[in-house]
Amino acid sequence: MNTGLDNLDILELDRRTFLKAVGMLGASAFLGNYGTQIARALKVAETKVVWLNGAACTGCSMSFINSAHPDVVQAITELNVNIGYMETLSPQQGIFVDGAPAGTSELNSELKIEELVREGGYILVVEGAVPFGGSGRYLTIAGKPFKDILKQVAGKASAVVAMGACSSFGGVPSARSDIRKDTDYRGLLFTGTEKKGAFSELGIDKPVINLAGCPPNPEFGLITLGALILGKITPADLPDILDRYNRPTVFFPPDHTIHENCPRRGYYDKGQLDTEFSGEHCLRKLGCKGPYTHSDCATRRWNNALSMCTKAGSPCIGCMEPGFPDSFSPFYRESEGVGILLGADANTIAKVAIGAAAVGVGAHAVRRVMVSMKKHDAEPEKAEEAQE
Amino acid sequence: MTTITIDPLTRIEGHLRITAEVDERGIVKSARSSGTLFRGIERIAQGRDPRDMARIASRICGVCPTCHSIASVSAQDDLFGVASSVPRDALVMRNILQGLNWVASHATHIYVLFAPDLANPGYRKVLESRNLGSVWKELAGRFAPISYAIEGQPVPPGSSYLAAIPARRKLHEAMAVLGGKMPDQMAAIVGGVTYRPTAADITKVASYWIDTAGFVNDYVLPGSKGVDLDTWLSLTHDGVSPEKAVENLLGYMGGLSLNDLSREAGWSDAVLFAAFGSELVGEKLLSLPASLKLDRLGGYGDASKIGFLSYGVFYNAEKDGFDPTSPAGERFLSSGFTSGDLKREAFDHMKVTEHVAHSFYTSGSDLHPWDGATEPVKAGSDIGFEGDKYSWLKAARYRGIPSEVGPLARMINNKEPLVMGLAAAFAKNGYSPANVYTRMLARMQETLIVARELKKWVTEDLDPAGRYAVPTDLWMAKSGKGVGLWEGPRGALGHWLSTGGDSMIRNYQAVVPTTWNAGPRDGSSVPGPIEQALSGSAISAAGNALGADNANPVGILHVARSYDPCLACAVHTIDMNATQRSFLVVGGL
Incomplete structure (x- = not known):
């Protein structure tokens, strides 16, 4: 055996x-x-x-x-x-x-x-x-x-x-x-x-x-x-x-998203965005939520480190985040504005990131927003946990 | 009369409760099967983009997510009007994803969920009393589960059990190569699949297939004795008559020695089960000193109150497109309905209805899924298991007949030689042709048939230069409807959906295998298949060979588990209010 x-x-x-x-x-x-x-x-x-x-x-x-x-x-x-x-x-x-x-x-x-x-x-x-x-x-x-x-x-x-x-x-x-x-x-x-x-x-x-x-x-x-x-x-x-949602930050890094290490990231940077399924480029226009999802899927990968959703041409559907599935539904439409992801909590990084993307500032700005949010949030997060 | 309740019935998917009235001889007189969980996923579907259901329906069941995903995208192909143009390569890919999950799911059921009961302490006593301690040693040594002890003595997990877990894991890995991850592969999508496999992917999946074949030949079949996957199927399946298939199986087993029951001596897991599982095969035909008498368990007493139903599964994939109504011959394993006295007829999904007379819902009964209207009871005091209503499952019926679904039903509807041969032999000798033994052998035989076909799909049909999706757009789903007829490893699975003018879901219905098998009594108080199969079954080991033991009712466990129940599937259901339904507006059916 x-x-x-x-x-x-x-x-x-x-x-x-x-x-x-x-x-x-x-x-x-x-x-x-x-x-x-x-x-x-x-x-x-x-x-x-x-x-x-x-x-x-x-x-x-x-x-x-x-x-x-x-x-x-x-x-x-x-x-x-x-x-x-x-x-x-x-x-x-x-x-x-x-x-x-x-x-x-x-x-x-x-x-x-x-x-x-x-x-x-x-x-x-x-x-x-x-x-x-x-x-x-x-x-x-x-x-x-x-x-x-x-x-x-x-x-x-x-x-x-x-x-x-x-x-x-x-x-x-x-x-x-x-x-x-x-x-x-x-x-x-x-x-x-x-x-x-x-x-x-x-x-x-x-x-x-x-x-x-x-x-x-x-x-x-x-x-x-x-x-x-x-x-x-x-x-x-x-x-x-743990992060504010009690997820271990080592698996759910607050300042990184799937997008950063996505195997299709190079296509995003070159502006090659698929509009139909079964292509090989970035899935952003097909609704990918990778830029708003905090997990190590892209580095740890799945099933004995073989693959992950976006590698197989599937847009990320944000299943690692609180509010799944509603906050990320519809799965297969490009996230065009904040409204799409409006959930209960106005402070989620995902929504700020979406907002930044919506006004066209792009991924690097998104990252900056998230980093600054993290600093901004550091105090209330501690306070929240202290209450437990 | 004694009431024996099993709750929870573990080693299944989900939450099932069995209540059996048992007489003083330890024979079940009547039984109730209750699903004890309600989630309401069909309500959750309403108002959503239909394409989302490829992923959300997958979450109906984490053991068989792939069949829900493919049933859903098949219904969406119909809804979007692309069923006739889904590229052949995409159909092949869906077949492979489903086939890999099929083999993994069956292997999980056989080895992890069902077989641990073969190491039940009741069998030790029976076998040792017949000087068959060597058989007990094999059963416990191969099939014992984790964290197991008998009379205070820890029993280590069995060798086959331990080998099966990595074998099923590798099948999930093969799926991840094509579908991103498992559970909940991500590739099946309306119009095709999301991924065009590379040549390297195909090689990788083929290599996983070889690993799987290794497990099959080393554990399931006596590969070391020259009876590997291909040989087994040539002896029992390919172009042989039912009589010949049984004769070949008996011939092989008759040539084995009882002095050495090891796998190496030819007593592979399937062979050991085939010989010692059945009274007819083992004791009467092979003259073995004892058996587990699983053929005496889980049969049907009245052939007029049972049928065997299949919707058909695995696209033929010879050309682009498929027929969403799944007529006979349209799928690799065909649709069909066979009556309790084994007469076969063509399948028509319009003959499916669901009753709620004994279910925790308050509205109409005996309705086609497209016309159903159901509301769950709201008060906790209405949710109990002693009253008229006693399950979250509805009672599905075909032409009004309770129907078994799953591997046995598929093998019967496809006239599979080994299963038909065994069924005929049982019928001729006064046994129910459907019983725990034939149900398990049908699952095993089907696993082998699908495993072999998988090799063809992967190595011959999958094309790295192929087309894997046709374009779709949300407007194509406007004010429409669709049906997806498929099978899960556990049996017939149908998804029906309709949309409004905004292309969003108005109604979503899934009628699933365990609703068929584990459902409660219908409007005429006719029990469901598991309920019928429990009646007349002995509660303890080997037909109560050493008397009935109420505290160890392994017979009840065998019967219920032989159907491979999946309760999360079966009790996701809830229909819309009649006033909100749009099928009537959409018309055409």
Whole structure:
């Protein structure tokens, strides 16, 4: 069996050397430097991971198990990532006989979750949004509203990771519709760009790391879990490593967009802009949101670093940003003015960038605007986080 | 009577609840299947640029996003009036994207979601009591999942399970080469695809195909014994009669020794399952001392209340353009409807209706998706599982008949020799031709058929100098409608949409595989396919061979999981109010 042991260099470091090397790094440097070479970090610690699925499409789970270096099998079998519970993979299911949980936690998820909650101290990963409409019964598991299960499990978690757009910001289930108020879907801390999430409603006071994206790059998940398992990220570190939407800045750089490292960037600079699909030039006129999307897609790339959306001729649709999909819809029309991207929060970098582009100042001016915004925002951002 | 409830049914996509009334012998008397999540994606579609749905519909399901994306762009091709001119090369590319996701999705289901139940502790007891501890050793050694323990003893993940995860990952990587990323490839778009592959891309995808074939030949099939992908299909599929296909399979298995059940000795995963999974094949035809009796599970008791439905999938791609109504023969795997007594007829999507009598919606029932009108209940107190209404799924019917969709239905509608041969043998011997065993073998056989065709699409049909899109413009979608008929790995998938004078979506409807399979009772209180298949099934290992164990109802798990349920797909649905609908205004149907 090929487990893709591509991290031999780091695996072969002896434990003490490794811990020393890791110990010298702060949380931010750890995330940045260790990248996918997280293997050794995972090997020296054992913390359980509990993965809950809310209103999800399971795309985040599917993306997570696309991890390549280390691959998820390697992470689990050789590196002690202990998946205590994950609906998509676990041997358990809920089993009730005449209404009462039956058997043992080896086969029964109800008992397994009880056991995990009793022990506490796990890392909670949440995939999917949380409905509050219909008394929360638009999603029930084991007959209970998902929000109640979330409250129970989050209460005893040592750290919480929102995996993907839905648990970070509400995502597709919270998108614009005439029944949005009835379903009332929320992310954990945010709904869109608003800090009005499930946790505040449920009285849960826990920091959350938002791994945005629809779905997120699998590396976001493994690197972040690795850092948490090793204790490299503590609550005190969060203000330094997260942006205002609680996304790790190493994956979602506040002062860079996909556009800057886009494989088609050269065509933009030469003014060669495609107006039909399946061409090879810049996708700006086909609606690309790369200039307004803060993520490392263009450098990290996808699926074992093979490709990314714009490389395959698809305009970026901004799935890494809060407010996806509404803030970036329509996907396939050129962003001509601020109005198109008007969301709830007038301060998003995306909108300022769009505004700059709309008056024709071009990408370099956009960059300048963003940089100046960043300076401008530095104070309020700190203040916001201090309130948490 | 005892009530056994499975909630959540894990190792599927999404949130499914099964409630079974079980008698004192451990046989299910009646069952209810409930989808327990509602998202409302069709409402979210309203008012949007129709082209956005190529991406948003993809988010209906993260396990099978590609089929939703392609069903959506097929409907858009129809809406924009370009279905007859989508370039052949683009159709080939869509086929490849779908085919790669197909094999990945089936591999995920077989190895990661379904097969872990073959390592259920119930089978250890049964097999060891029949002196078949060696079979148990193979089942647990190959198929055990992660984080597994039996009676306090950790069981390491199985060898096949561990090999399948990177194999499916590589298929996603191959898709990323052509579609940017996976899940949620980005290439399928109205009028074609966004990307013209380079010669280097084609080489790369071909190389991934070779990796996949390696997994198939090393794990699924006994490649080391000379029965590789091509040989297997020549023995069981290509131009052979159903009788001959079964005879060839039995002939191969009959020649193997019970003293060495390893893969190296020829007992590949498919062979091990084919021999020990079935009472008829294993115990009666091969004279094995015991089997898992999966052919006794998940059958249908009344052939008049079930059918097998396929919309057809993979464009023929011999020329530009395709027929959006998917008539018989139009797709590589054809559309069709076969009744419970195995009589086949042509497919007509106008015979599809949906009932909401037992679903959490408050309006009209038994309506074609184009005429439906549905409102979800609003109060939490109306959302429970004991009352008349007990699911977020609607009940889809074809000519009023509950219909199984998925690999078994496709293989039946395409008269696939191995599956037809097995089905006939089961029918002749008093078994339901559809059961957990045939359902799983059909999935496996289809995986192999599609995998082989993929090689042709990639290495012979994909043209780096080809045309990959026809130009479209939003005005072409003004006041129109479109239908996209396709299949997901899990079964028949249809997207219907209509637009207003501003070209924006007025209505969007998706009727999806799990709505067919896992839906509740209809207006006449006839249960859905999974509900029917549970009735009469034994709840515990090998037909309750060692008695019924309520706390380990692996029989129920097998039946439900054999359909590869995908609940996020099935419960995204909500229709518009009748007054807002524009299909009637658009007319023509």
